Amino acid sequence: xxxxxxxxxxxxxxxxxxxxxxxxxxxxxxxxxxxxxxxxxxxxxxxxxxxxxxxxxxxxxxxxxxxxxxxxxxxxxxxxxxxxxxxxxxxxxxxxxxxxxxxxxxxxxxxxxxxxxxxxxxxxxxxxxxxxxxxxxxxxxxxxxxxxxxxxxxxxxxxxxxxxxxxxxxxxxxxxxxxxxxxxxxxxxxxxxxxxxxxxxxxxxxxxxxxxxxxxxxxxxxxxxxxxxxxxxxxxxxxxxxxxxxxxxxxxxxxxxxxxxxxxxxxxxxxxxxxxxxxxxxxxxxxxxxxxxxxxxxxxxxxxxxxxxxxxxxxxxxxxxxxxxxxxxxxxxxxxxxxxxxxx
Amino acid sequence: xxxxxxxxxxxxxxxxxxxxxxxxxxxxxxxxxxxxxxxxxxxxxxxxxxxxxxxxxxxxxxxxxxxxxxxxxxxxxxxxxxxxxxxxxxxxxxxxxxxxxxxxxxxxxxxxxxxxxxxxxxxxxxxxxxxxxxxxxxxxxxxxxxxxxxxxxxxxxxxxxxxxxxxxxxxxxxxxxxxxxxxxxxxxxxxxxxxxxxxxxxxxxxxxxxxxxxxxxxxxxxxxxxxxxxxxxxxxxxxxxxxxxxxxxxxxxxxxxxxxxxxxxxxxxxxxxxxxxxxxxxxxxxxxxxxxxxxxxxxxxxxxxxxxxxxxxxxxxxxxxxxxxxxxxxxxxxxxxxxxxxxx
Numbered sequence: 001x002x003x004x005x006x007x008x009x010x011x012x013x014x015x016x017x018x019x020x021x022x023x024x025x026x027x028x029x030x031x032x033x034x035x036x037x038x039x040x041x042x043x044x045x046x047x048x049x050x051x052x053x054x055x056x057x058x059x060x061x062x063x064x065x066x067x068x069x070x071x072x073x074x075x076x077x078x079x080x081x082x083x084x085x086x087x088x089x090x091x092x093x094x095x096x097x098x099x100x101x102x103x104x105x106x107x108x109x110x111x112x113x114x115x116x117x118x119x120x121x122x123x124x125x126x127x128x129x130x131x132x133x134x135x136x137x138x139x140x141x142x143x144x145x146x147x148x149x150x151x152x153x154x155x156x157x158x159x160x161x162x163x164x165x166x167x168x169x170x171x172x173x174x175x176x177x178x179x180x181x182x183x184x185x186x187x188x189x190x191x192x193x194x195x196x197x198x199x200x201x202x203x204x205x206x207x208x209x210x211x212x213x214x215x216x217x218x219x220x221x222x223x224x225x226x227x228x229x230x231x232x233x234x235x236x237x238x239x240x241x242x243x244x245x246x247x248x249x250x251x252x253x254x255x256x257x258x259x260x261x262x263x264x265x266x267x268x269x270x271x272x273x274x275x276x277x278x279x280x281x282x283x284x285x286x287x288x289x290x291x292x293x294x295x296x297x298x299x300x301x302x303x304x305x306x307x308x309x310x311x312x313x314x315x316x317x318x319x320x321x322x323x324x325x326x327x328x329x330x331x332x333x334x335x336x337x338x339x340x341x342x343x344x
Numbered sequence: 345x346x347x348x349x350x351x352x353x354x355x356x357x358x359x360x361x362x363x364x365x366x367x368x369x370x371x372x373x374x375x376x377x378x379x380x381x382x383x384x385x386x387x388x389x390x391x392x393x394x395x396x397x398x399x400x401x402x403x404x405x406x407x408x409x410x411x412x413x414x415x416x417x418x419x420x421x422x423x424x425x426x427x428x429x430x431x432x433x434x435x436x437x438x439x440x441x442x443x444x445x446x447x448x449x450x451x452x453x454x455x456x457x458x459x460x461x462x463x464x465x466x467x468x469x470x471x472x473x474x475x476x477x478x479x480x481x482x483x484x485x486x487x488x489x490x491x492x493x494x495x496x497x498x499x500x501x502x503x504x505x506x507x508x509x510x511x512x513x514x515x516x517x518x519x520x521x522x523x524x525x526x527x528x529x530x531x532x533x534x535x536x537x538x539x540x541x542x543x544x545x546x547x548x549x550x551x552x553x554x555x556x557x558x559x560x561x562x563x564x565x566x567x568x569x570x571x572x573x574x575x576x577x578x579x580x581x582x583x584x585x586x587x588x589x590x591x592x593x594x595x596x597x598x599x600x601x602x603x604x605x606x607x608x609x610x611x612x613x614x615x616x617x618x619x620x621x622x623x624x625x626x627x628x629x630x631x632x633x634x635x636x637x638x639x640x641x642x643x644x645x646x647x648x649x650x651x652x653x654x655x656x657x658x659x660x661x662x663x664x665x666x667x668x669x670x671x672x673x674x675x676x677x678x679x680x681x682x683x684x685x686x687x688x
Contacts, residue, residue: 089644138506152608154498161610162482163648171641172604176519176597183641253520260516264496264608266505297515297527300433304507 010066012057012074012112013322015119016040016049018093023056024315025064025071026322030130032315036060042093046100054109073113073329075321076106077122081165086116089165115328119317120149121158121167123310126320127271128153129327131311136269140261141310142169143274144254146225147182148190152265158324170194174256192253195276199224201246213242229279236280250276251284255291262296262305273310281309354410356401356418356456357666359463360384360393362437367400368659369408369415370666374474376659380404386437390444398453417457419669420450421466421661425509430460433509459672463661464493465502465511467654470664471615472497473671475655480613484605485654486513487618488598490569491526492534496609502668514538518600536597539620543568545590557586573623580624594620595628599635606640606649617654625653 080091086103124141148170170190178187424435430447468485492514514534522531
């Protein structure tokens with residue numbers, strides 16, 4: 001049963017993560033019509049990941065009786081920058097992705113127009129199009145998990161830098177000479193406010209200071225960056241002092257970053273999401289806000305920027321990829337129309 | 345002798361500073377046709393400053409045989425944000441400017457369309473239109489003097505924030521909990537890399553550490569923030585250790601800021617100017633670049649951002665105001681044309 005999609009055009013949104021690929025079938029209002037998953041299996045190489053992404057997309061369409069050809073366009077979000085050539089920059093978790101022809105390969109495999117974006121940018125674009133940032137003109141998004149991803153939508157467009165590698169919101173320096181970050185630099189926002197950053201504080205408190213915390217039971221190997229956000233929530237709510245202090249320090253530093261972002265961009269909205277804030281948003285958001293209020297210049301800009309929790313959860317990146325495909329296809333259609341007009 | 349300006353339209357660019365008002369007559373290529381100055385005399389109140397600004401503009405026109413009516417439009421740059429209403433936010437050095445109707449008053453006094461912008465933004469726009477940033481798509485400008493001003497031009501438009509108070513590049517936090525800034529916060533870029541910030545280090549070295557420096561001779565009152573950049577150049581070149589260390593520390597921190605700006609925006613060009621870099625650009629720029637290189641993420645983004653010295657010196661703000669007026673008038677003309685088309 002092949003339905004007619006013209007009444008409400010359908011789009012694909014694919015989120016390629018380090019461990020799984022999630023494909024969403026999405027309508028123009030941002031409703032998820034269906035979803036399908038595969039394992040990423042990055043070790044099998046670039047083309048193999050693309051094949052699983054295309055399969056998942058086909059399956060998501062078929063669940064609802066559609067074919068890939070019913071999709072107006074497909075957006076794909078990947079954990080690395082997408083260069084102007086349509087190829088990818090090296091992805092740390094995906095061997096063989098250096099200069100891989102992402103857009104061409106996905107168009108071959110699906111037969112549809114494909115648009116590609118970095119996953120952090122796609123997540124912000126999802127919240128902008130269909131989530132907590134729906135009414136924003138300038139939206140900054142921050143996703144706090146193992147690292148800190150995010151990006152900026154400025155008057156409808158993602159700001160990705162002239163080389164498409166910017167919007168690395170987790171790697172601004174908030175403490176010159178400070179704590180070592182996973183990127184090799186010192187004092188990045190991510191070194192304080194992400195799970196990887198907080199893991200350093202956990203190690204310090206437990207090993208150097210000899211303090212007790214329930215986190216030693218769930219991470220007996222001392223690899224605290226792998227702690228689940230749901231555990232952090234329980235430990236925080238039960239008042240585990242090491243967990244409370246570390247998360248509050250993270251929230252304070254996130255506020256330092258938020259203050260600098262407002263001071264620079266003056267967004268009318270900031271959206272904060274990711275695993276840590278899905279688990280503990282209610283507890284941590286007030287601390288982030290108070291820290292940002294104390295550090296934004298001028299303070300009026302703090303008052304003019306709403307700071308809210310993200311709404312789309314695990315679907316943010318896939319929905320953002322779909323929204324980015326809608327937006328890009330509309331733009332390309334307008335461009336080719338105005339070209340054909342000019343040609344007359 | 346009233347010349348006909350149609351062949352090469354003329355624009356006014358007015359730079360209202362804390363002590364003087366500079367009016368430039370500018371052609372579409374950014375050549376300064378003539379200039380005239382007045383004292384600002386802010387203590388006489390808002391309208392009085394506007395009158396002197398209009399007088400200076402009239403004089404600059406008359407020097408070359410023009411009248412104000414020969415100007416297509418006038419841009420005015422002021423040391424405070426200009427709100428969407430065309431009024432000003434409070435200006436620290438200009439009493440009575442809170443909510444002052446800047447655009448209306450200047451249009452009354454000159455009879456020309458007036459466009460207004462903050463002076464830091466105007467300076468960057470000047471370098472973008474006619475100076476070192478001429479070929480940039482995304483340009484970040486930093487002007488290092490008593491404080492640190494600047495701004496961002498993104499694809500032809502100034503990014504000023506939704507409340508028009510952002511782009512406060514000197515007030516991002518680079519050292520959480522660090523040195524006190526003039527704004528009242530701690531650890532701002534300006535607290536380390538501006539003359540006001542460096543004055544704190546001078547005081548520390550001389551008073552707390554008892555070190556000797558030639559700066560004590562030119563600032564016997566200990567008010568080191570007032571030191572002339574030309575003195576800093578001489579002392580630096582003669583190897584005065586306190587001056588060399590302090591300026592190098594400033595350059596390092598400026599590089600911290602530059603790294604964060606590149607990490608976030610990925611501009612294809614960064615322009616650094618202001619009194620300190622006009623005097624010591626050649627000496628300090630390599631340190632700024634090396635510091636930024638070590639801290640930008642990913643490093644490829646550092647390589648894709650050119651970092652150059654500003655070119656327009658004292659004329660940057662006035663030229664930027666004129667360029668902003670050109671750009672805004674062109675935009676308004678296009679808008680009203682497309683409206684009248686739509687009305688047909």
